[in-house]
Amino acid sequence: MAMLEVRDLHVQFRTDDGLVKAVDGLSFNLERGRTLGIVGESGSGKSVTSLAIMGLHRSSDKGSGTEITGQIRLDGEDLVSSSAERVRQLRGSKMAMIFQDPLSALNPYYSVGAQIGEAYRVHNKVSKQVARKRVIDLLGRVGIPQPTVRVDDYPHQFSGGMRQRAMIAMALSCDPELLIADEPTTALDVTVQAQILDLIVDLQAEFGSAVIIITHDLGVVAEVADDVLVMYAGRVAEYGSGGDVFRQPGHPYAWGLLGSMPRLDVARVERLRPIRGTPPSLIHVPSGCPFHPRCVYPPQVGGDRCSTEIPVLLETGPGHRVACHLTLAKQQELWAKLAPGSATAAAAATEETAATEETTAAEETAAADEVASAEPGEDVTEVEAT
Amino acid sequence: MSDDLLTVTGLTRYFPVTRGVIFRRTVAQVRAVDGVDFSLPAGHTLGIVGESGCGKTTTGRMVARLDEPTSGNIVFDGRDITHLRAGQMRPLRREIGMIFQDPYSSLNPRHTVGTIIGAPLRVQHVQTEQGVKRAVQELLELVGLNPEHYNRYPHEFSGGQRQRIGVARTLALKPKLIVADEPVSALDVSIQAQVINLLDDLQDELGLSYVIIAHDLAVVRHIADQVAVMYLGKIVEIADRDDIYASPRHPYTVALLSAVPVPEPAAARTGSAAGETAGPGTLSPRIRRERIRLTGDVPSPLNPPPGCRFHTRCWKAQDICQTTEPPLDELAPGHRAACHFPEPPR
Numbered sequence: 001m002a003m004l005e006v007r008d009l010h011v012q013f014r015t016d017d018g019l020v021k022a023v024d025g026l027s028f029n030l031e032r033g034r035t036l037g038i039v040g041e042s043g044s045g046k047s048v049t050s051l052a053i054m055g056l057h058r059s060s061d062k063g064s065g066t067e068i069t070g071q072i073r074l075d076g077e078d079l080v081s082s083s084a085e086r087v088r089q090l091r092g093s094k095m096a097m098i099f100q101d102p103l104s105a106l107n108p109y110y111s112v113g114a115q116i117g118e119a120y121r122v123h124n125k126v127s128k129q130v131a132r133k134r135v136i137d138l139l140g141r142v143g144i145p146q147p148t149v150r151v152d153d154y155p156h157q158f159s160g161g162m163r164q165r166a167m168i169a170m171a172l173s174c175d176p177e178l179l180i181a182d183e184p185t186t187a188l189d190v191t192v193q194a195q196i197l198d199l200i201v202d203l204q205a206e207f208g209s210a211v212i213i214i215t216h217d218l219g220v221v222a223e224v225a226d227d228v229l230v231m232y233a234g235r236v237a238e239y240g241s242g243g244d245v246f247r248q249p250g251h252p253y254a255w256g257l258l259g260s261m262p263r264l265d266v267a268r269v270e271r272l273r274p275i276r277g278t279p280p281s282l283i284h285v286p287s288g289c290p291f292h293p294r295c296v297y298p299p300q301v302g303g304d305r306c307s308t309e310i311p312v313l314l315e316t317g318p319g320h321r322v323a324c325h326l327t328l329a330k331q332q333e334l335w336a337k338l339a340p341g342s343a344t345a346a347a348a349a350t351e352e353t354a355a356t357e358e359t360t361a362a363e364e365t366a367a368a369d370e371v372a373s374a375e376p377g378e379d380v381t382e383v384e385a386t
Numbered sequence: 387m388s389d390d391l392l393t394v395t396g397l398t399r400y401f402p403v404t405r406g407v408i409f410r411r412t413v414a415q416v417r418a419v420d421g422v423d424f425s426l427p428a429g430h431t432l433g434i435v436g437e438s439g440c441g442k443t444t445t446g447r448m449v450a451r452l453d454e455p456t457s458g459n460i461v462f463d464g465r466d467i468t469h470l471r472a473g474q475m476r477p478l479r480r481e482i483g484m485i486f487q488d489p490y491s492s493l494n495p496r497h498t499v500g501t502i503i504g505a506p507l508r509v510q511h512v513q514t515e516q517g518v519k520r521a522v523q524e525l526l527e528l529v530g531l532n533p534e535h536y537n538r539y540p541h542e543f544s545g546g547q548r549q550r551i552g553v554a555r556t557l558a559l560k561p562k563l564i565v566a567d568e569p570v571s572a573l574d575v576s577i578q579a580q581v582i583n584l585l586d587d588l589q590d591e592l593g594l595s596y597v598i599i600a601h602d603l604a605v606v607r608h609i610a611d612q613v614a615v616m617y618l619g620k621i622v623e624i625a626d627r628d629d630i631y632a633s634p635r636h637p638y639t640v641a642l643l644s645a646v647p648v649p650e651p652a653a654a655r656t657g658s659a660a661g662e663t664a665g666p667g668t669l670s671p672r673i674r675r676e677r678i679r680l681t682g683d684v685p686s687p688l689n690p691p692p693g694c695r696f697h698t699r700c701w702k703a704q705d706i707c708q709t710t711e712p713p714l715d716e717l718a719p720g721h722r723a724a725c726h727f728p729e730p731p732r
Contacts, residue, residue, distance in 0.1 A: 041574040159683040160438075189437035189601065191680045194645040198679065216575060219647030242651030258649060260579035262608035264631070265648040271586070272608065274579035278544040 002029035003210050004053070004178055007071040009080075011045070011052050011234075014065030018283040022048040024234035026070075027313075030227075032177065035204065035211040037225030037242070039218060039257070041279050045234035046214045050180045053212075054097050055079055055087035074178065092119040096176035100183035102163035106155040112166050113139075113151035120173040138169040142199060161192035168199065172207070179204070180212045185220060197224055218261060222246055227319075230254050233280050233290035236313055240320035250322035250331040252295045255338050266340040273338075289325065297334065301325040391428040391563060391595050392449065396421055397458035398619075399444050403688070417687050418444040420619035422458070423714070426612070428562070431589065431596040433610030433627070435603055435642070437684055441619040443567055446599045450484045450565045451475055463562065480510055483556035487568035489548035493540040499526070499551055500536040506558045525554040529584060546577030553584065557592070565597045570605060582609060603646050607631050615639045618687055618695040621714060625721035633732040635723040638696050644678045694726065702727050 011023040023045040030036050038046045051057045052068055059068045059080075072079040074095065079087055096119075099105040107115060116138060117131035126134075132151065139147035142165040155163055164184065171179055181200060185193035201224055204211050213224055221228055221242070228245040230238040230253065238251040249255055259273030277294040280286055286293050292306040305325050313323040316331070324331065398421055403414040419441040426432045434442045447453040449460060451467060460468045467478060486492035493502055503525055504518045512521075523533035529550040540548055549569065556564055569585065570578040586609065588594060600606050606613055607627060614624040615638065623636040634640045680699045685691055691698050697707040706726055714724040718731060 041576060161683055189684075190603070190642060190645040191437065192683065193647075194677070194679060195681070197647070217647065218575075218649035222649045222651045223647040225651075246649055246651045256576055260576045261649060262579075262582070262602075262604040263648055264604050264607060264643065264646050265650055268607060268627075268631075272579035272582055274583060275576035276580075278546060278577065279574065 001076060003032050003075055004030040004212075005071070005073040006049075006053070007073070009049070009052065009070035009072060010068065011048050011057060012067045014067070015283075020282045021234050021285060022282055023052065024285070026231075026234070026236060028227075028229055028236070028239060030178075030210045030212065032210050033204070033208045034227065035201075035213060035225045037221035037228045038212060038214045038231060039216065039221050039228060040231035041216060043233075043279050043282060044231040045282075046231050047182055048234075049231075050097065050182050050212060050214055053079070053178075054095060054180060055084070055091055058084065058087070060084060089123075092176075093123040093174040094176060095178040095180065096171035096174065098164075098167050098171045098179070098181040098184045101187050102160070102167045103155065103187075105167060106163060108155055111152050111154055112158065113153075116166060116170045116173055119170065123174050134173065135169070138173060139166070141203070142166070142169045142172075143195075144169075160188055161195060164188060164192075164196055165199065168196070168203070172203065175207060176209055178210050178212070180214070182214045183216070184213065186215070186217070193220075200224065218246075218257060219263075230257070233285050234282060235290060236321070236323060237291065238320075238322050239313065240317070240322075244317060244320040248317070248320070248332070249335060250316050250320070250326075250328070251291075251324050252297050252326070252334075253291050255335060256294075258340075259338060263340070269340075289323070297326060300330060300334070389427060390425040391463060392426040392597070393459075393461040394425065394445075394449065395423050395459045395461075397423070397445065397448060397460065398456045399441070399448060399453065400456045414688055417619050417690060419448070419455075420690075422616075422619075422621055424612075424614055424621065424624060426563075426595055426597065428595055429589070429593050430611045431598060431609055433606035433613045434597065434599045434616060435601060435606050435613060436616035437601065437642075439618075439684055439687060440616040441687070442599045442601075442616050445616070446484075446565045446567050446597060449563075449597055450482050451478075452484070476510075479506075480559040481562045483559065483561035483564045485549075485552055485556050485564060485566040485569045488572050489545055489552055490540075490572075492552055493548055495540055498537050498539055499531075499543075502540070502551060503555045503558055506555060510559060512559065521558065522554075525557055528557065528588070529554045530580075544577075545573050546580055549573060549577075549581050550584065553581075553588070557588065560592070561594070563595045563597070565599070567599045568601070569598065571600065571602065578605070585609060603642060615642065618684065618690050620695060620724065621722075622696065622725070623721075623723040624714070625718075625723075629718070629721050633721075633729075635717055635721065635728040635731070636696075636725045637700050637702050637727075637729065639723075640729060641678045641680045641699075645680070694724070 006026060006028050009023055009026040013020040013022060026049060040046045048057065053072050057066050057068065059066055068080055070080065113132060113135045117135045120134055121131045136147045136151050139151060144150050144162060144165055158166060185196050188196060197220065215221055225242050228240060228242050229236060230245065230251065232253050237253045238245055238249060245254060249258065256275035260275060262272060275294050280290060288307040288309055289311050292298055298306040311323045311325050313321045316322050316328050397419055399419040400415040400417055402412040403416060404410050405413045422445055424432060434445060436442045444453060448455050455468055459466060500519065500522050503522045507518050507521060523536060526533045531547060531550055543551065570581050573581060589596065598606065598609055610627050613627050613630045614621045617638050623630065623639045630639065634643055682699055685698055693709050694707040694712050697703040712724045712726045714722045716722050717728055
């Protein structure tokens, strides 16, 4: 049994504008000592997933309009149905979280040491002196120079990188078995980002905990994750090992993300291949495959399957799942053309960009060319308008 | 060179740190920009990269004359604009445009898109009201937005579309030079690529010159012809795009480049079987590069280290680095770097 099992998780928020389906049927497993990377654009539900696991979004919250269904099993214990009290016991001790922006996650009125020690004291009922020792030890572990002195500093006396290190020390204070890092390096410069990623990898090796790293940066995921989950509109688009998802991606959205990103490791391309359109509103999720209004491949699938039928997450290889109506052979054939470095990639890029530009440029004018004319329907317009 | 659109020499900007209310005195200087030189030929793109606090934004603001330099010269189109007063600057505002980082805070939420994009035209008395509307609609079309959205408000648009509105506003006066401060860093990857391609197309179509300020080295490699790397207020290396990425000479550039994560799984990168498992997407061997980890943070520009400013984090530093500041020497044609011990060319 996996340490963390998420089964058919739905998280919905009732708002004045309608029901926001932030997470819509998400399932994955995570073993001890493994790192799962969750990638997606803003609004794909990746942060909501992590907050739901941590019990920071709960259906029982009065007036929040939050509804959570499905199962989140931590070592077999379902967190969705357990009491708030029980989740509070686990939060901070068995599972912990590193937040994106350390400056807003740290309280400016308390010393860094007091904040790191707080969770340890709550969960272990120890004296301040013992907690302080523990904090100094942790600060040293995460690479803060002179921890005995810096423990009494306030957050404003720390640099951005040091604050993030302090956040990591806080998350590690009770030796969590599950560590969730939500965009841990987004607010940091590249050189500091590299330091923090190294630290997370080293600490994981040392403690053997399971790590979920949430980010929009594919480079970061490739660097640290064993498994990768690509989310789109609250659903899983693709799930597999890092090697699978980066070398043999099967979902057009994953191709789009990889093609949108300028990369330093391959020869410079003349033009990037953006994904046309914008991410959908989670109130009016497009019918069928949520990605179909932005996808250029529905004609390859044929019929109107993409706009009517929700694709199932099918296994395309051992441990590699893709939710797309394209057949596996078709996926491989198309990716072979798009993969960076392949001879036809450049040609494919120009061809596809032409289609992309056209549809973006005049969303209501049906583009003449075959690819773009497939779905210039209402969905696109609706998405753009929201 | 006389055909350069923009020439910047010895540009500095010190921000005074003051104490006292009645007897205000300057107790220190933050040396945000400390002697920057570059020139930009018409139709080209200069990318300025560096970590936060390196002075790249301040440099950009001075070029657009949103900030007055402490010393140095900015020559734009053959004219010294360094200390022009606001009134003298106004006609030049048509020629230098600026694109801001945050598409949420740089558009007035109470104005319609038409008002926002038309504002520069009205301020500069370029056309009559009837003409303004038509001009704005043409601009909307140029940046890939629907001209019928003339009367919509910024909140009705997504982040990427708002950034397009910002671009349209900048283009309204047909500038020769556009200073773009982190034009895509607030956008999602897929949208980022759309905006980058848009900037590319506009350059081809309208012959624009860009100064693009960004912290993302991959983005800069994609759009810039020439790249300047800044560290603590100084340019440490400047060269043509292909030169600097293929053969960085300054240790800081080397470290920056090696710190950028690439979307290539770690297992495949270190594994020896990369060639076997890889399908059509086999990548260059460059990804199995050496990773250089800088320790510590950027020192404060309030009190920059003596000698070479990078010596506190540099793995090659010797005694001379702590005492003597290295000049920005031309190591190869068009490739300048400020280091006592530059990396050999690759």
